[in-house]
Amino acid sequence: MEYFVYGRDAARGFELKVALNEEHWTFMDGYADQLIARGPTLTEDRERTTGSLHIVDLPDEDAVRSFAYDEPYYRAGAFETVEIKRFNNRFPGRTMWDFTGSAPDRSRYLVLTRDESRRLTSPHLIMYGDLLDGEVQIGRAALVEAPSPTDAAALIEADHAEVHPWEFGGRR
DSSP, X not given: OEXXXXXXXXXXXXXXXXXXXXXXXXXXXXXXXXXXXXEEEEOTTSSSEEEEEEEEEOSSHHHHHHXXXXXXHHHHTOEEEEEEEEEEESSTTOOGGGOOOOOTTOEEEEEEEOSOOOOOOOTTEEEEEEEEETTEXXXXXXXXXXXXXXXXXXXXXXXXXXXXXXXOOSOO
16 A cells, blocks of 8 residues: 655754754665655755655555654654555556656645545656545645646646645655
8 A cells, every 4th residue: 555654844853854864764775665755845945854755655554654653753753743644646656766857947846735636647747646544535645846836736736735845855
């Protein structure tokens, strides 16, 4: 099963995460084959993190809870909250690393919405899917490239969207 795991930074989250980056990356190395997408959400100037996103394929809820709560950032208190939702990947079998587009006039964003799912097609969609609570769709999450946050929300046809600057994650 695929899961959407999003930790939103606590007040001192950025500083804690900088100090724990190597521990975090080493932990994530153990999940390399299960990761579908990963990366930090960022402030508007893209200088500091505001959260940490992972879409991961794990066998069950116990495994995803272990993934989320044994993670070094979480254990150190870097997150104010952690959301865990089942993720219905609308690009089955695809990961963020399969995305080949990259336009110099576009930035990357995480877009969260409660809008109903529509089939979306755009060369600027990195990944998108339904967020589920049990079998009930409660929203959508999309990783996109767009010129602005407003354009990112429009790309997934969202009336009311939460848009976060985002970038591909992993070792640097």
